[in-house]
Amino acid sequence: MMNYFPDEVLEHVFDFVTSHRDRNAVSLVCKLWYRVERYSRQRVFIGNCYAISPERLIARFPGVKSLTLKGKPHFADFNLVPQDWGGYVQPWIEALARSRIGLEELRLKRMVVSDESLDVLSRSFTNFKSLVLVSCEGFTTDGLAAIAANCRFLRELDLQENEIEEKKNHWLGCFPDSCTSLVSLNFACLKEINLAALERLVARNPNLKSLKLNRAVPLEALQRILMRAPQLVDLGTGSFVLDRDSDDSETYRKLRTTILKCRSIRNLSGFLEVAPHCLPAIYPICVNLTYLNLSYAAGIHGSELIKLIRLCGKLQRLWILDCIGDKGLEIVASTCKDLQELRVFPSDPFGAGHDAVTETGLVAISSGCPKLNSLLYFCQQMTNAALIAVAKNCPNFIRFRLCILDPTKPDPVTMQPLDEGFGAIVQSSKRLRRLSLSGLLTDRVFLYIGMYAEQLEMLSIAFAGESDKGMLYVLNGCKKLRKLEIRDSPFGDMALLRDVGKYETMRSLWMSSCDVTLGGCKTLAKKMPRLNVEIINENDQMEFAPEDSQKVEKMYLYRTLVGPRKDAPEFVWTLV
Amino acid sequence: MSPPLLSAEEEGGQSNVSLVSSSPTMDCISQSGSGLKERNYLGLSDCSSVDSSAVSSLSEEKKNNLNLRATELRLGLPGSQSPERESELCLLKSGKLDEKPLFPLLPSKEGICLPSQKNVVSGNKRGFSDTMDGFSEVKSSMYTEGNWMFQTASDSEAPQSVGQGKFSGNSGMNVALSPRPSGAQPAIMKELPTKVLQQERPRGTNGTSHNPKTASNNNNSSAPAPKAQVVGWPPIRSFRKNSLATTSKNNDEVDGKPGPGALFVKVSMDGAPYLRKVDLRTYATYQELSTALEKMFSCFTLGQCGSQGAPGREMLSESKLRDLLHGSEYVLTYEDKDGDWMLVGDVPWEMFIDSCKRLKIMKGSDAIGLAPRAMEKSRNRN
Numbered sequence: 009m010m011n012y013f014p015d016e017v018l019e020h021v022f023d024f025v026t027s028h029r030d031r032n033a034v035s036l037v038c039k040l041w042y043r044v045e046r047y048s049r050q051r052v053f054i055g056n057c058y059a060i061s062p063e064r065l066i067a068r069f070p071g072v073k074s075l076t077l078k079g080k081p082h083f084a085d086f087n088l089v090p091q092d093w094g095g096y097v098q099p100w101i102e103a104l105a106r107s108r109i110g111l112e113e114l115r116l117k118r119m120v121v122s123d124e125s126l127d128v129l130s131r132s133f134t135n136f137k138s139l140v141l142v143s144c145e146g147f148t149t150d151g152l153a154a155i156a157a158n159c160r161f162l163r164e165l166d167l168q169e170n171e172i173e174e175k176k177n178h179w180l181g182c183f184p185d186s187c188t189s190l191v192s193l194n195f196a197c198l199k200e201i202n203l204a205a206l207e208r209l210v211a212r213n214p215n216l217k218s219l220k221l222n223r224a225v226p227l228e229a230l231q232r233i234l235m236r237a238p239q240l241v242d243l244g245t246g247s248f249v250l251d252r253d254s255d256d257s258e259t260y261r262k263l264r265t266t267i268l269k270c271r272s273i274r275n276l277s278g279f280l281e282v283a284p285h286c287l288p289a290i291y292p293i294c295v296n297l298t299y300l301n302l303s304y305a306a307g308i309h310g311s312e313l314i315k316l317i318r319l320c321g322k323l324q325r326l327w328i329l330d331c332i333g334d335k336g337l338e339i340v341a342s343t344c345k346d347l348q349e350l351r352v353f354p355s356d357p358f359g360a361g362h363d364a365v366t367e368t369g370l371v372a373i374s375s376g377c378p379k380l381n382s383l384l385y386f387c388q389q390m391t392n393a394a395l396i397a398v399a400k401n402c403p404n405f406i407r408f409r410l411c412i413l414d415p416t417k418p419d420p421v422t423m424q425p426l427d428e429g430f431g432a433i434v435q436s437s438k439r440l441r442r443l444s445l446s447g448l449l450t451d452r453v454f455l456y457i458g459m460y461a462e463q464l465e466m467l468s469i470a471f472a473g474e475s476d477k478g479m480l481y482v483l484n485g486c487k488k489l490r491k492l493e494i495r496d497s498p499f500g501d502m503a504l505l506r507d508v509g510k511y512e513t514m515r516s517l518w519m520s521s522c523d524v525t526l527g528g529c530k531t532l533a534k535k536m537p538r539l540n541v542e543i544i545n546e547n548d549q550m551e552f553a554p555e556d557s558q559k560v561e562k563m564y565l566y567r568t569l570v571g572p573r574k575d576a577p578e579f580v581w582t583l584v
Numbered sequence: 585m586s587p588p589l590l591s592a593e594e595e596g597g598q599s600n601v602s603l604v605s606s607s608p609t610m611d612c613i614s615q616s617g618s619g620l621k622e623r624n625y626l627g628l629s630d631c632s633s634v635d636s637s638a639v640s641s642l643s644e645e646k647k648n649n650l651n652l653r654a655t656e657l658r659l660g661l662p663g664s665q666s667p668e669r670e671s672e673l674c675l676l677k678s679g680k681l682d683e684k685p686l687f688p689l690l691p692s693k694e695g696i697c698l699p700s701q702k703n704v705v706s707g708n709k710r711g712f713s714d715t716m717d718g719f720s721e722v723k724s725s726m727y728t729e730g731n732w733m734f735q736t737a738s739d740s741e742a743p744q745s746v747g748q749g750k751f752s753g754n755s756g757m758n759v760a761l762s763p764r765p766s767g768a769q770p771a772i773m774k775e776l777p778t779k780v781l782q783q784e785r786p787r788g789t790n791g792t793s794h795n796p797k798t799a800s801n802n803n804n805s806s807a808p809a810p811k812a813q814v815v816g817w818p819p820i821r822s823f824r825k826n827s828l829a830t831t832s833k834n835n836d837e838v839d840g841k842p843g844p845g846a847l848f849v850k851v852s853m854d855g856a857p858y859l860r861k862v863d864l865r866t867y868a869t870y871q872e873l874s875t876a877l878e879k880m881f882s883c884f885t886l887g888q889c890g891s892q893g894a895p896g897r898e899m900l901s902e903s904k905l906r907d908l909l910h911g912s913e914y915v916l917t918y919e920d921k922d923g924d925w926m927l928v929g930d931v932p933w934e935m936f937i938d939s940c941k942r943l944k945i946m947k948g949s950d951a952i953g954l955a956p957r958a959m960e961k962s963r964n965r966n
Contacts, residue, residue: 086816092857143821169824304828304831354818
């Protein structure tokens with residue numbers, strides 16, 4: 009029946025299908041749909057840049073306008089992946105430029121970006137509008153200058169937690185006077201900025217909705233900027249510090265007045281440096297906030313945090329440091345009834361942390377905030393009882409990441425592993441998609457995960473389990489598993505090789521400091537030609553004549569349609 | 585969406601996987617010179633993906649394990665109960681437990697009667713509720729929030745399970761957090777790369793209760809001991825770590841607390857194909873830093889040595905590298921906050937850490953002219 013519709017009708021229908029997965033599903037129905045879908049696809053998401061080549065992307069989706077690419081494995085965030093492992097964006101940009109793709113948006117995560125790439129990017133796509141770089145590296149402010157200077161219709165430049173070498177140029181000044189289209193600008197990860205250029209830029213971009221400043225923007229400048237941009241929805245402050253002497257009270261007063269006019273601010277972050285006595289200036293806007301990120305504000309003590317949070321009744325997402333304490337979390341629980349996402353970061357990751365949070369705070373949150381669906385919680389300790397209570401109170405978790413700072417710590421009350429607690433979580437939150445474990449854990453927790461976590465897509469395991477059975481439970485039971493990352497756990501070749509076909513249903517598997525051997529990895533690589541099985545060797549751990557029985561320190565495997573990558577450095581071996 | 589790839593795994597009746605034949609195709613890595621050993625990694629008749637077929641394909645070897653597991657886990661299958669065990673599971677949910685498909689690795693044979701086989705094969709949800717109904721009313725009253733005293737497992741296995749957890753013990757990269765308590769060898773500590781042994785952190789207040797696990801990394805005393813840091817733990821992005829470190833450093837002048845956090849800087853070396861990163865906070869003196877860098881980069885200088893005609897050497901010892909470095913073949917330099925390249929070693933260590941942005945191991949010939957500037961600069965500072 010559908011054959012009688014002209015392609016345009018199909019295309020129009022497909023326009024309403026927006027999620028990547030749905031569009032992927034659409035393309036599998038029949039050849040006609042495949043054809044119509046591929047020509048009309050504008051947004052493409054590639055979760056592993058080595059799974060496919062730029063050429064094949066272009067061949068299939070010639071109309072792509074927005075591309076998202078991810079490079080290094082997640083554990084690269086924690087220094088487990090050596091420099092120069094890979095993840096270069098250059099070949100992608102070159103290929104897209106050569107084929108004259110009308111690229112408008114590029115979103116990169118954990119990739120290596122060079123100044124040259126940015127330069128080519130800025131010159132090759134006349135309609136380029138949006139650049140989002142998350143946890144990337146390899147470029148300097150020269151690259152940013154090219155973007156500023158050449159992208160005439162730039163709307164978004166969002167730099168999140170990148171490592172950027174800062175040169176003495178004033179890249180922000182490279183935005184031409186004709187640039188008035190900016191909607192979103194985030195340079196919080198830089199250390200310096202040209203203040204004058206910034207203020208002029210803000211002044212001539214009336215559509216600016218999201219602005220995230222860095223440490224180098226003092227409070228006086230913030231006040232002037234907010235005067236120019238009262239329409240901001242999303243604000244990241246820079247340095248929020250004023251000395252207490254009388255010279256600055258004028259500034260403070262002006263700031264308070266200006267902030268009163270910023271009625272649109274819903275998301276507030278920054279406070280990379282903060283003096284607590286300045287905080288009352290933002291009290292007036294707290295009532296409207298839906299997102300508050302104070303996770304970099306190490307200078308605010310618990311009591312001041314609490315005063316602030318009591319005003320934020322509409323908060324849906326809160327990122328905070330653990331100096332808020334359990335008491336502070338109780339206040340959050342009683343104030344923020346709409347809370348959906350909570351992230352509590354450690355203010356002192358390597359210390360004992362008396363102000364830190366424990367299971368008490370988490371239970372309080374769970375009982376006060378039943379809509380909670382996303383959690384990242386660094387704490388000193390956790391009990392099974394608490395987790396079971398949390399599971400009962402909050403059955404809607406999509407993301408549950410618990411990090412007990414002592415990675416193999418049992419329940420301090422019962423001295424038992426935390427298997428039952430996590431078991432309760434996975435059993436009650438049927439829509440759980442992401443889970444990170446910590447604490448003392450046996451194979452049993454993995455049995456529970458395999459049994460109950462039907463929607464689980466990403467699982468992070470560290471210092472857990474007792475035998476291969478643990479890993480087997482997960483591989484066997486979690487049908488929707490896409491990413492599995494394991495470190496320092498006793499899983500070996502038996503688990504690795506039991507179901508080799510499973511890995512083609514997943515994006516990637518990372519195993520470091522486990523018990524898999526070189527021989528096991530070789531076997532796997534041989535059986536599965538459409539996997540890249542990469543071994544990372546550092547510090548001469550594998551001598552020139554490695555034995556098959558030798559344990560592999562770091563293995564990263566991923567499905568791919570384009571074979572071993574050609575840009576692997578010397579210390580990465582791709583087994584075939 | 586595509587079904588698991590089965591074709592690669594159907595190897596007929598092979599029960600052992602031999603690795604002998606695998607090596608010739610490994611052209612990506614060098615051949616092992618010594619004899620290759622046969623290893624049986626699978627111990628199964630096949631390694632196909634486990635759908636319903638796996639239920640029936642459990643091999644003989646697995647039966648023992650699974651029977652053992654049956655006794656350990658006792659997930660409420662009919663005929664296998666112990667009351668406490670049931671109550672735990674029941675209390676995971678106060679009402680009826682969700683029905684679950686039978687997990688294929690669970691025992692499906694003698695001594696344990698399954699619900700009718702059809703439930704398994706057809707994929708119908710398994711009736712845990714069938715088993716649990718009789719107990720749930722009785723036990724649900726035990727489930728009270730807040731007063732929850734979790735039943736400890738009654739198995740003989742359980743108390744040991746605390747200690748039997750394997751911790752990292754691989755070839756030296758990560759610090760093992762504790763030895764296995766049942767008398768197995770203590771934590772293996774090979775020479776650790778410098779980036780692993782970080783400042784020791786004091787134990788939390790619960791240290792005394794962790795008897796099986798409190799042995800320190802140095803294999804002495806069972807008293808609570810400071811723990812060494814592990815690479816990449818806790819899992820916090822370096823950006824955040826560095827940022828907190830900077831912030832707390834700025835606050836420290838007031839508070840007087842020691843500044844935590846890592847300070848990673850890049851280290852490059854002329855001629856080396858890739859860079860490294862070091863955490864400056866893990867060193868207390870220039871000597872420590874220098875030693876660490878020598879170790880890290882010794883493999884690169886190997887090539888250099890050869891090309892300059894070091895007679896017949898294939899291994900470069902560290903002392904030779906040190907000689908190379910001190911013999912002004914290479915010098916260590918750093919880029920400071922102002923963007924200037926300085927010789928390492930002129931200023932006090934603390935000041936150096938404060939201002940160092942990146943390190944570079946330069947050839948001595950390129951470093952001429954740095955020294956005078958360094959002295960001048962530190963003079964200007966003071």
